[in-house]
Amino acid sequence: MATAKNGAAAAERRRQILDAAVRVFARQGFHTCRVSDIADEAGVAYGLVYHYFRSKDAVLDTLFRDRWSLMTALIEDVDRQDLPVRDKLHAITSFIIDSYRHDPELMKVIIVEVTRAANSFGQTHLTEIRKAYDGIATIVEHGQAAGELRTDITSQFAAMAFYGAIEQVLTSWIFDLLPFGEVEAEQAKTLIVETICGGLDAK
């Protein structure tokens, strides 16, 4: 029967395939890799991938959803706290950058294959992606209401600029356009918030 042990083993196998998929997608890209590459990387038979996932797409869907839901949850959570806007935005930036530091391959896949691929996969997840933007916009609105942020820049717009800056920095790390390390990661957190809130103008 489907005992707890069986369930755990199944979850482990599933994880094994997902982890392999992350490595393969990061290395070769979703479109360029074959399902057999994932199976080989995971050390399982081709058909087993289809035992755990409906299709190749479903594997990427799972990777994206599992991770993205954490982010939207965090955004909502942060907004509920009683903090200065800067701290809220810093918390979001930290979360994203730490996600990258912790698992660069997974973040590469999510950004390159989903978030930035709004034509193919992003289209499917547009609602979820939008949810993150909207959450950030809400935070900005609260900051505006509290008099912390200027009101002549719409919250939707500010959210796009903020998120766009973060994603561009991650992308520049992913493709080695800017150097990445512990130091750079910490600096980036401050710099992004500082740029967006403080602006580039000399004082």
Add this chain to the structure above:
Amino acid sequence: MATAKNGAAAAERRRQILDAAVRVFARQGFHTCRVSDIADEAGVAYGLVYHYFRSKDAVLDTLFRDRWSLMTALIEDVDRQDLPVRDKLHAITSFIIDSYRHDPELMKVIIVEVTRAANSFGQTHLTEIRKAYDGIATIVEHGQAAGELRTDITSQFAAMAFYGAIEQVLTSWIFDLLPFGEVEAEQAKTLIVETICGGLDAK
């Protein structure tokens, strides 16, 4: 022989195919469309696409290079002028947004299929893309040297934040996350520069 008339006719045919490709890529995406879709859209035979282009990739390459080279040229040109940094950044923002206003489908293709698809096509054009980032960074450096911009934010970083903000706004238009029109386009130009230079903080 290859007379001037023949040459002109050939250029026209080539253009015809390129224009069709823009429409098809914008509608269906590069990976999802077939070469026959481009041929059908252009009203020519399948094989003719291969008479004018080495491969399907070459069509997209051409579209990207033709447009992107204009942008890097503009960036270099703007930097040579004696203007306040804000005006320089405004000029770049204007150019990109006007490009979108003038030919949204072409810009959609370039952003979605190349710039934001650094894994597949972007990889091929990484050098050209980088050239634009570097050009913006140079402008920031000159602004810093002139005392117009703060120096505690590195120019590379500032360039990423600036470009990232622009691209995110375009992306939000492309996928109908924000409304687009003449008014929004003009507002966006000011807002992007204002956000990046002035910052979101209330004064």
Add this chain to the structure above:
DNA sequence: CCGGCGATTGACTCGTCAGTCAACGACCGC
């Protein structure tokens, strides 16, 4: 008119994979 050359056509080839499925194996309860 004719010969020739480049433009144009579209049926065909050929490789590539996503997804299927029939068979095999390991484990468990009885």
Add this chain to the structure above:
DNA sequence: GCGGTCGTTGACTGACGAGTCAATCGCCGG
């Protein structure tokens, strides 16, 4: 140790689409 269930295997199929190429067209110079 027997039967059954579910995890696992990997060869196979069917669809699809990029790129080829031999045949046709139409223009132009002689």
